[in-house]
Amino acid sequence: MRIGVDGRVLVHRPTGVARYLKGILDHREPPAEGEEEVRIFVDRKPDEAVQHTLEVAPWPFPGGDPLWRQLALPKALTRSKVDVLYCPFYSIPLRARVPAVVTIHDVSFLAHPEWFRRRSRWAFSLSAPSARRASKILTVSEFSAREIVARMNVPASKIVVTPLGVSPRFFAAPSESERRSLRQWLGCEGPYVLHFGAVHARRHVDLLVAGFARLRHRHRDAKLVICGPDLAPAPDIEAAARDLGVTDALIRKTWVPHEHVVALLHEAGVLAYLSSYEGFGLPALEALAAGAPVVALRRASLPEVLGDTCIWLDSLDADRLGEALGEALRDDVADDLRKRGRRRAQTFTWRRSAESTWPIIRAAAAQGV
DSSP states (O other): OEEEEEOGGGGSSOOHHHHHHHHHHHTOOOOSSSOOEEEEEESSOOSSOOSSOEEEOOOOSSOHHHHIIIIIHHHHHHHHTOSEEEEOSSOOOTTOOSOEEEEOOOOHHHHOGGGSOHHHHHHHTTHHHHHHHSSEEEESOHHHHHHHHHHHOOOGGGEEEOOOOOOGGGTSOOOHHHHHHHHHHHTOOSOEEEEESOBOGGGTHHHHHHHHHHHHTTOTTOEEEEESOBOSSOOOHHHHHHHHTOGGGEEEESOOOGGGHHHHHHHOSEEEEOOSOOSOOHHHHHHHHHTOOEEEEOOTTHHHHHTTSSEEESSOOHHHHHHHHHHHTSHHHHHHHHHHHHHHHTTOOHHHHHHHHHHHHHHHHHHOO
């Protein structure tokens, strides 16, 4: 059997979807019987070495996703004579003449179209026809499965929930030199409150600035570290910090180098994850693995993923958020959250995710178009 994989996310700037695809590729177990070959299709050569063999279907024009998937990928699939295609990022090539399995992580673009620009809404508009055309739909939480059924009008029997995993590297304590390197990169010592992920309207990072301003009255040495790119419509974090008088405490990084990610989470005094709509919430789970206390908004998939391991907010209230951040920084509370969080994170593995993913793809190949 020859399995094609849409691997475009592997050769561009790393994202959560890239971590997801790498996790299930790295933990794929070949079937007990028969031969199996995996061909990973990309739109250009990678800038860095990639562990897996890649097949380049070049795309010379800007704005490759989703045009590359719809126009260039089908031709490459035909040339390579694949038996089935797996796409990890919301859509499939609708003209491809092979059975396909797609992962739809969430349907925030349908639930809240006001959060997305016109070009993004157009790209995501291919998700619903992809869901209907695909042999099976994978998604990462029961919450997302219910949303897909409700908003895409597909039967629940077509959907399989395959939760994400946590890499073992997040459980291992960083070395002293890694900690020093991180602190030098951040330019700070002492405790910090962390936001890790894209700055987007649904993640209420402006509320985090307001909650942090309340916390700062009691923790004068605390810093607020916000790591992630702005995704329009994004709040103006610098303006919010200026208005609230905490500009001197704000550390803003739009991207985190791979070598700093684990130490960033281990060193955090608390991770704030205030998203009102997530399909899973992998950064929060990785923070639990690293032993960072988490304050989270009780919405969407987050209760399903995080369980009883964090301090929950039930409303978007800056005063309550400031109290919760201060509570998480208390040694006794933080120690309890670390123990429960790490136990919870250990139940999410990439091996388990891979074991529930690849049989679905193989079955789709056997079923045919």
